[in-house]
Amino acid sequence: MKKFYASVAMAVVIAFGGYNAQAGTPVSKRKMEIAKQHIQQVSVQEAANMKGAIFVDVRSLPEYKAGHVPGAVWAPRGLLDFKALKWFPDKTKTYIVYCKTGGRGSISTYDMVQLGYKAYNLKGGFLAWKKAGEPIEKGAPKGMGKGVK
Structure with a gap:
């Protein structure tokens, strides 16, 4: 039975051109396409200079915990759309x-x-921040996903 499932999995990979799990699903790809049409992105340098x-x-x-932008608020994506108004009550601030x-x-x-x-996406994400040699902090968040008061 294991061989059967392995064969089916291999057939799916071949049929879909070596699907990469890191690349996301068709749904997540579509969400990213839509999002990128309606948001502004900032480079690492621009973000680092936004006082x-x-x-x-x-x-x-x-x-x-493994590494983040110093002082960054941890707001897990799965909860952000449910908790944003509570975690980030000040809409006059700038969020990256x-x-x-x-x-x-x-x-x-x-x-x-x-x-x-007023929110911007960091182009290239944390990997771009790290590659640019910007400072990094490690450890658990203060407040564990409670946002900014």
């Missing part, structure tokens, strides 16, 4: 949203923009 901006990390908790490479960040930025926030 007073609040960085919002929408990655998983293990990703956040990021994930690992930009996909989840784009979708989350779009959610925040739809809710009336």
Whole structure:
């Protein structure tokens, strides 16, 4: 039976051209396409120079703990659209949203923009921030997903 399922899995991979799980599903790809049409992205340099901006990390908790933008608020993507108004009550502030490479960040930025926030997506995500040699913090978030008061 295991051989049967392995064969089916291999056939699916071959039929769909070597689908990459990291690239997302057709639904997530479509969400990213829509989001990117309605949001603004900022480069690492632009983000680092935006005085007073609040960085919002929408990655998983293990990703956040392993390294994040100093002072970034942990607001997991799966809860952001449910909790944004509570976590980020001040819509006059500027928010820079990021994930690992930009996909989840784009979708989350779009959610925040739809809710009336001045939000930007960090182009290239945390990996771009790290590659640019910008400072990084490690450890658990203060407040565990409670946002900014």
